[in-house]
Each structure stands twice: as structure tokens, then as C-alpha cells.
Amino acid sequence: MSKKYFRQLLFLSTLVMLFASSPFLTQAEGLKGKVTIWYWDDTYIKKMTTAFNKQYPDIIIENTPVQSGDYARKVQISVATGLELPDIIMGEIGFRGKIFDLDIWENLEKRPYNFNRKSYFDYLIPTMTDSKDRVVGIEQSINAAGLAYNRSLAIKYFGTDDPKKLQAMMPTWDKFIAKGKEVKTKSNGSVFMFPSLDDVEMIILNQNPVSLMKGNVMNGTGTAGKVLDMMIKMRNAGIVGKLNAWTPAWYASFTSEKYIFYPCPTWFPRFFIQPNDKDKSVIWGMIMPPGGGFSWGGTTMSIPKSSKNKEMAWLFIKWCQLSQEGAKANKELCDNPVPLKTLYQDPTFLVDKNPWFGGQDIGEVYYKEIAPTLKVRPISKYDLDYSDVMGLIVRSLNQEMSWDTKIAFDKFKAEMKNKNPDLTIR
């Protein structure tokens, strides 16, 4: 039996197993009703619903846009006040730990859902489970992240926009910082490697996917400590802009021709590059970052126990995330790579020639170079607090230039303690 034939057989058998695994599936035909969702990405829901309704025309998917920054609080308030939750709740990686800690979720590995965790990439499972290792959310995508770069600035300051050459030019962060200093010199301090220290934080934090918590103790040194160290190095080198991420100035930076690199997970082009550069004024490139690829972000779909339409909610999740049609719609309509192992045995599925990247097959970077190496930090209920406190420290770093790693780390610990007095941080 040839290897290719074996792969095809495995692919088909996995699909058959997936479709046959749930009793819901056999009853799916003829289902009629409405499924409610809260999701900040209304466009995604609209596109996927259009495709879903071709197969299931009698199921209405009704989305209420809720900003991701307000999401965890809205869920908490609803649970506390007894307000009705939607049938599907989204869990962004930043607040997922907080809401997964609530005992309100359906175990999707149990009947009648029967999700098979082996069908998904193994590295994602810790981000889809609660503290009792129950799968309570289905991850939407592979969140492999590389470095997106402005090709014209790369030619201008590095003499090339070839990804391979650039990758070879900056194999480590030290080399990266050195190149950044060159850019600073060449541009008289007007061009930076990154627009914001927040970008640096995201990369360093996620390149080092150690668990935030070791039992009841926060591993501060292994997480925040390393992040702060790199940020201060770069800040001191003067190679990072002073913008704050997720602000209008940061959104505007994509076309400003002042910032060369952006951490770029699979969802980043869709959410940030495309909307902020609708005219494709910048041609982008993609490389593996110094220190390797990482996983950033991600959103799960969960069903709360209170849902009155669990069957239809699961049908929609399953169609989007576990079916070939759904995976195809995800990729073609929303540029979203579903993390179903079997899909990636098909070489054509890995191709992602994004128009904003000048025809570069960024799928090759994401799926061939980065995805096989991915590791992800397990979620914890302190993720949100960590993120908020780190945001304050990062914001302050640009104002308090005298802060070294130790001072910054002490400030971090003090702020975390301030929010969680009983927390032990090492």
C-alpha cells in the first residue's frame, strides 16, 4: 500500500468516523429553529451562515455582536443575574480561562456530542479544556503566527524582501535587535522594527508557552520576566515605536511606512491588515520569527448547559469545525484554517496565497514551517489579569525609560498582587 493511498484512506476513514460519531448528525435533517451566538466577528457568522444554510436552510443563526473586551464580563454578569446566555459562546484566548472556570459548559466529548480530541491538533487541546480536562470549547483555527513585514521597507533597509534571506538574516532576537539598530540609524530614528512594545510582548510570551501557573503559584519569572526582559532590551535599543496596540494609531500604522514588522497569526491578515489597508497600498511578506513560530490567540465555540437548542448549536459548530464543507467555507470565505488534522493531509488545503502578501504562499510558512512546531500555553483563570497588568507595565515602559527588567518585574508582581492579594508569584 502506497503512502499516498494510506493517507487518503486515513482521511476518508476519519471523516466517516466524524460524521458517524454523533447521534445528532443522523437527526440533523429536518431540524428547524434558531441558534443564538454572541460574537464580535459578525462578518464571519454571516458568511458561514450563508454557506451553512445551503445545507440546513431551516436553521437560523442569529448573532449579537459583543466586543471581545466586554465578552467575559457580559458572560459573568449574565450568569450572575440569570440572564439568558446564547446557544453558542465564543472564547477568545485572552479571557477563555476566566469563563471556562465557570461551571456552565457542556462536555463536548460526552454523548451526544462525542467530539474526538484526536481529530484536532494535539497542541490545541489544553486551550480547549477546563480545569478538569473536559473539552468544553472547539477551537476555530490554527493560530500559527509568523512575522509579517512591509516589503518595501525591507528592501529599503535590509536590501531584500525575500523571506528566506530575511529569515536567514535574523535567526535570533539579538540579530533582530542589531538589524533594528541599523534601521534606526539609516532612518534617523523614524522607522522602527515594531510599532508597539505590545507586539513584542505577544511574540515573546507566546514563543515561551510555559504554563502561567504551577499549581497555585504563578510562574512570573518564566513568563512575564522573560517578556519584560526582551521588551526592555528592544526599548533600550530604540527599535520599537511607542504606539499602544489595538488603538486607532496602531491600526493606522499598517500603512504609515514607519514600522517594518508585525506579529502575524493566521487571523491577523483578516482582522487587521485587510481592514486597515483596503487598497493594498503595502505589499507584505511573511517569515518565521527569530526564535521560531508561535501560537497567538484563538477562539473557541462552546455550548452552555442552559442552551435550549443544543442539538442545532452543535450541528452548526460541527459543520463549521468538523466537516469538510465547513472547513472549505472557513478557508475560502473567511481565510480561517480549521485545526482538523485530516485536512492538512491534502496539500492543496495548505496553500494560502493571500493577495495582501504579493502572492506569497503564506500557508507554507504557517502550516509547513510553524504549525508542526507549535506549542501553546495552557489557559488559566489569571490570563485576563495577567494581560491587563502587563498592558499597564508595557504602557509605562515607554514613559519610564529608567526601568530595567528587575524594576519592571517588581512592578508587575506588585500590580498582580494588588489585583489578587492571595496570589503567590515567583
Add this chain to the structure above:
Amino acid sequence: MKLSIKVKIIGCMCLVVLITMLASGTFAYCYFTRILRNQALNDDINKLNQTARQFTYLSEDIKKFAYSFLIDSDIQNFLGKTHYQDALDENRSVYYAMQRLRSYMPLNEYIHSMVLIGPNGKAYWNVSSQYDSEYFTQKLQENWYQEYKHKKTNNGFTLKYQITEQGKVIDIVGYGLPLKRLDEPERIKGELIINLRLDFFRNYLAIESKGNDGFVWLGEKNEVLYAKFVGNNQSYFKELVKTKVFNSSDTTSIQENKRGYLIINRTADNAWQFISFTSKTRLYKKIDYVFYLFLIFIFTSMAFAIAIFVPLIFNVTNPIVKLSDAMKKVSGGELDVNVRIQSGDELETLGNGFNQMVKDLQKYIRRSLDNEKAKKEIEFKLLISQINPHFIYNTLNTVIYYARRQGNQDIVKLMSSFIKILQDAVKVSEQGVMASLSQEIEIVEHYIVIQKYKHIDRFDLVWDVDEKLKSRLVPRTILQPLVENALNHGVLLKDEKGLIQVSVKQMGTDMEITIVDNGVGMDQTIINQLLSDSDGFKSTDSVHSIGIPNIRERIKFLYGNSYKMNIESLQGAGTKITIVIPLNEKEL
């Protein structure tokens, strides 16, 4: 064309019902259309008022929501700090204030974000999980904020503005509230601006204005915050909105024009205006069903009326038609007709009357025919008898001439009486059926003279006649046949001399004639026969060949059943015949 009574009545009934229904239907349609139009307009007004009220409530909610931050400790802390230990201290202060604002946002879907303007003049915007301090600091220079500041009011809504977020342009209306420290209430230390999503309100208005052809929400400066144009009058309403010709100072007003109705509401205390436009086409379309309802009502009522009235009309007209048909038959000479009507009303009485009338007609015609026949017979007999008496009269005159020449007075006397009787017989045909009582007495006396020569000393006749009755009219030849019967069938059949008494007396308004004899009398069988309708006892040898039945029939013919003849008889003792006739006023 001759129409039957049935067709006429049904036609009239249909016409009356149709006219009545059309008239009442038209009136009711006009009346109800007016009511429904007013009601539809009132519904539109109420709906618009309700929308305006909802916006007022929402404004109040927003105000109260904003007020809830006034004394919040994180906000107060943010406002109070002008000196910070380090950047982290400042960032923390802003961060917690931002977090406090954010914590309430999930409860209000219409809030996009919030802006906190600090004592340093910087505007912090809680756009992300952190915040931004640049975007809104610059945005406050725009017209919407400058206009708001220019108003110098404590709080209120701003003009419309736009926020660009991740390439998306979002329409916003802001609500501003000055912030003060509790320990320095006289000084404004900062400001809160709540960014409200216009789309949220627009979606609400889109639902609320579903029944309108146009809907506009105008801001304080008449800027269009929401506009909807549908139907055939889009361009008209667009132009109206463009020129903003809503010239009324009333809080709620209706403006009617050729195309429809504009309803304007200015009740919102933030100078917002809501204008709805409903075209006449749409308004009348709403109440068009009334027209069809009335048409259905009219035709159903007509059908119902016809269904009820036609059988009733048939009940009335069918007997009339029957009567009419029967009358046609009767007028055609067919008397064997019987109409059967059982309506229990006047028509049944009419039918029975008709049947009785036909029966009577049959009877009278039959009797008339009989009388005519009898009359003809009498006339024939009289004609025959007129021949002989004239001849006999001439002959007897010759006999009298010769008897007188020869001096035989008996023959003269006898023949004279005989001639008188013959002359009376001639008079019957010449002078009618009535004669005076004295004429009748004279005939009897002539008859008696003759009979006395024949039956010498066999009888006597005694008269008892009221003198004043002698001139009264009685049926001609009524006495002589009776006297003749009394003589021949009573007195002469006895051996001894008989007596015949004739008396005529007045009995009130009647005349009573009695002929009594003391002859042999007769048994009851004969009496019954004489008084029955059959052609009974007849004097075969009487002068006029007229018997008692003839006299009886004549009396009945002339005077009706009330006047009749009575016979009493006792065998061997005699007979009494009594005739009572009305006293005739006429005299001869």
C-alpha cells in the same frame, strides 16, 4: 310587456333592497372610512409618540447611567489626582477608571465606548482592553464637540460624529456629562462622553417605522440621524427632508398634503424630532378592506333578503295567481272551477268567497235557465190560449146577441161572465203578471156565475175582503185557481151544499189571503205533494189550467222563500189555503 305580479313584487323588492343597501352601505362606508382613516392616523400619531417616548426613556436611562459614574471611587480618584508617583501610577489611575466604565458597558448594547476627559485635558478612550489617549484628544477639536461645548449646558447629547475603528466607520451620537470632585463641587474637573451607536437606534426605528412610507429622525441642528424612504413617494419625502419644511411649532402636529400625512413629534427634550410620512395610497390601502367588506355585506344582505322574501312573496302571489287563473276560466265560461287556498289569511277568505260565488253563479244561472224555460212555456201556452179566447169571444158575443134578441137572460149572463174570464186570460199575456185585488175578485165572481149555472145550489161563495186592499196589486190569476180547486176537489165532491169563504186581510206589512171550503178535504200526502217542488197537483180543467204548484212557484219567484202558501185540511171537513204576500205599495 305584461309582467306578472310575482315578477313585479320581486323586482320591486330587489330594487328597494338594493337601493336601501347601497344607500346605507355608501353612507356607512363613508362614515367608517372616515373613522378608520382617523383611527389609522391616530395609530400613526400614537406610534410616533411612543417612539419619541421610548427615546425619551432611553435618554433618561443614558443620563442616569452617566450619573452613576459621578461618585464612583475610581472616577473620583482619577479626577482628584494631578500628581503621580510615576507613569505606572498615572496609567493605573486611568486604567481603573477605564475598567470601571467598561464594567457597565456589557449591560447596554447601545454603548459603543466611553471617553473620560481628565483634568489634564487628555481624552482617554476605552476602545480596547486597555485604552487610547490620542484619538479622542484630537477628535474633541471637531465640530460636534465644539458645538456641544458651545451650548454650555451641564449635560446632553452631541451632534452626530464618526469613529473609525479597524477600517470601519461607525456613526455615533455622544452624551456628555461634566465631572466634579465631591470635595470640590464648584469646579468641573473632567468630562464623561458616552459614545452611543446610532445603528442601534436606527435598527429600532427601522422596526418601528415599518408601516410608514418615510421616517426621519432629526438631530438638534436638523441633521438627519436616520432616514427611511420607501414606496412611490421617495423623492417627494427626500426633497421634503432636504428642505426641512416642517413648519410647525407644536410638539405634535399633522400636516396633510396631496400625497399624504406628515406627523411631526418634537416632544423629546433634547430637541430631537421624529417625522413620519404615510402616503394616502398606503393609508387607504390599509382601510380598503372596508370597501370590500361593505360590498360583501350589501350583496349578502340582498341574497339573504331575497332568500327570505321570495318564499313569502310566493305565499302571497301564488293564491292570487290561482285566483287569477280561476277567474280566467270562469270568464271563459268554465264554471266547474274550485280554488284551493290554505293560507289562513284574507286570501283564503277571498278564495273561499270566490268558490262560493262561482257556486252561487252556477245555481243562479241554472235557476234563471229554469225560469226562462218556464216563462217560455207559459208564454207559449198563453199564445195558444190567445187564439181560442178571441175566436171564442167573438162567437160568444154572437151567442149573446141572439140570446138577448130571444130574451134569454141566463144565457146572456152566463156568456158575459165567460167572456170576462176569457178577457182576463188575454190580459195575462198583455198586461203582465200583476193585477189589482178587485180585478182578481171580479174574475172569481164571473167564474162563480158560470159555476152556479152548472152546479145549481150546490155551493155558496162568501167574500170577506178589506175594502182598502182592493186596489193593491197581487199576482194575476191567484184567486180563481184556488177557488176552482176548492169547488172541484172539495165542495162538489160532497152531497150537501158547500161553502167557500175567501178573505183578504192586512197583516202588518203583509196581505193574507185565505180560501176556506167545507168540502171533502184531503189527506196529508196530497198536501205534501202540493207543497213540494215537484210539478204536482194541477187542475186539469181550470180556466187557466194553472194549478196550486204554479201559484206556489210564482209566489216564491215574486217574493222569495219568506212568503209561501200554507194548506191545512181535514178529510171530510174541508180545506184552508193561506197565502201571505207582502203588501204591495203600488196601486192600480
